[in-house]
Amino acid sequence: MTQFSLSRLGLAAVGLTFAMTALAADPRPAFTPPSAASLPDTEFGKIVRQGEQIFLHTPQMAGKFVGNDLNCASCHLDAGRRPDSAPMWAAYVLYPAYRAKNQHVNTLAERLQGCFRFSMNGKAPAADDPTLTALQTYMFWLASKAPTGVVLEGQGYRKLPAPAQKADYVRGSEVYAQYCAVCHGAEGQGQKQGKHWVFPALWGPDSFNWGAGMHQIGNAAGFIKANMPLGQAGMLNDQEAWDVAYFMNAHERPQDPRYAGSVAATRAKYHDSDDSLYGIEVNGHLLGSDSPAPGGKLIQAAAKPAG
């Protein structure tokens, strides 16, 4: 009798585990973007290629809108194809979308304008600028045959569970020295070969600004866990990813272009969350109080006397 009910209990437990596994499984459909070889040799195909080139070589191809030396592909790897690196095929089918960041429904063009203003520390192209048309054409093509309005597997950056221990600057600096500095430089400044950047800056004047999504610790931790160190992704455990994301985002970078008169006011208006260290004192320094002006090399170029 006892044995009977025990085995029934066991069966029930198996059933429960099964149901929970099914619930926990990712219901997001998988998607594979078309191969480069399938791109048609047409006028349309020409603009797709142009969009891909802008995505890969943004300062060279869209310099008048870019204030740093990042490319779109610095944060959206494999030319915006790689899952868990906010791939463009998954983004395309989710717009227009409501965004808490600016509290209204954003068209895809407006979303891309934000990338130029914040991630590229630059200037937003007009919504009908050929740069945005080419980028959207490239994204549309990458999303060929994807369902509209569906969150696909690999969309966005990974959301890591909250860290077991609060993210920590000192532990993060150790992860950084061991796994990141070799490419991104001891001071997060990146590395150039001649005039060409080979490894992008993570903080300082050549990086994304305080308004960019990557300055949020959660976004950075998810990106880093899934994609860094480049070529060896998956090496860091979650805690290490949180710690190094905290460390990276506890350094100065160009000012938030929405600056509201003081660091405190800007924090209250745009950064009032644990996810942002803007306006927080770390190691005796108030982050945001010593930021270079936004716009980077765009404003430097404008300040140069003509001729």
Ligand code: HEC
């Ligand atoms: C410094 C890293 C960085 C760079 C450079 C960057 N992005 Fe992003 N991008 C992000 C982050 C982080 C997010 C998501 C977080 C957020 O902002 O809400 C994002 C989100 C996006 C999304 C929305 C994704 C989705 O699934 O909704 C699109 C589209 C996008 N970026 C396009 C671009 C384009 C085009 C460029 C180049 C002009 C660019 N990004 C440059 C970091 C970057």
Ligand code: HEC
């Ligand atoms: C082998 C060299 C290498 C190592 C090691 C490496 N990265 Fe990167 N990282 C890159 C390259 C290259 C890119 C740009 C991606 C591309 O162009 O394909 C990048 C992009 C990034 C970006 C987004 C772009 C930017 O500049 O903000 C972040 C954030 C980042 N890495 C963080 C890290 C962290 C944190 C570590 C250590 C855990 C790390 N990386 C280790 C080469 C490296």
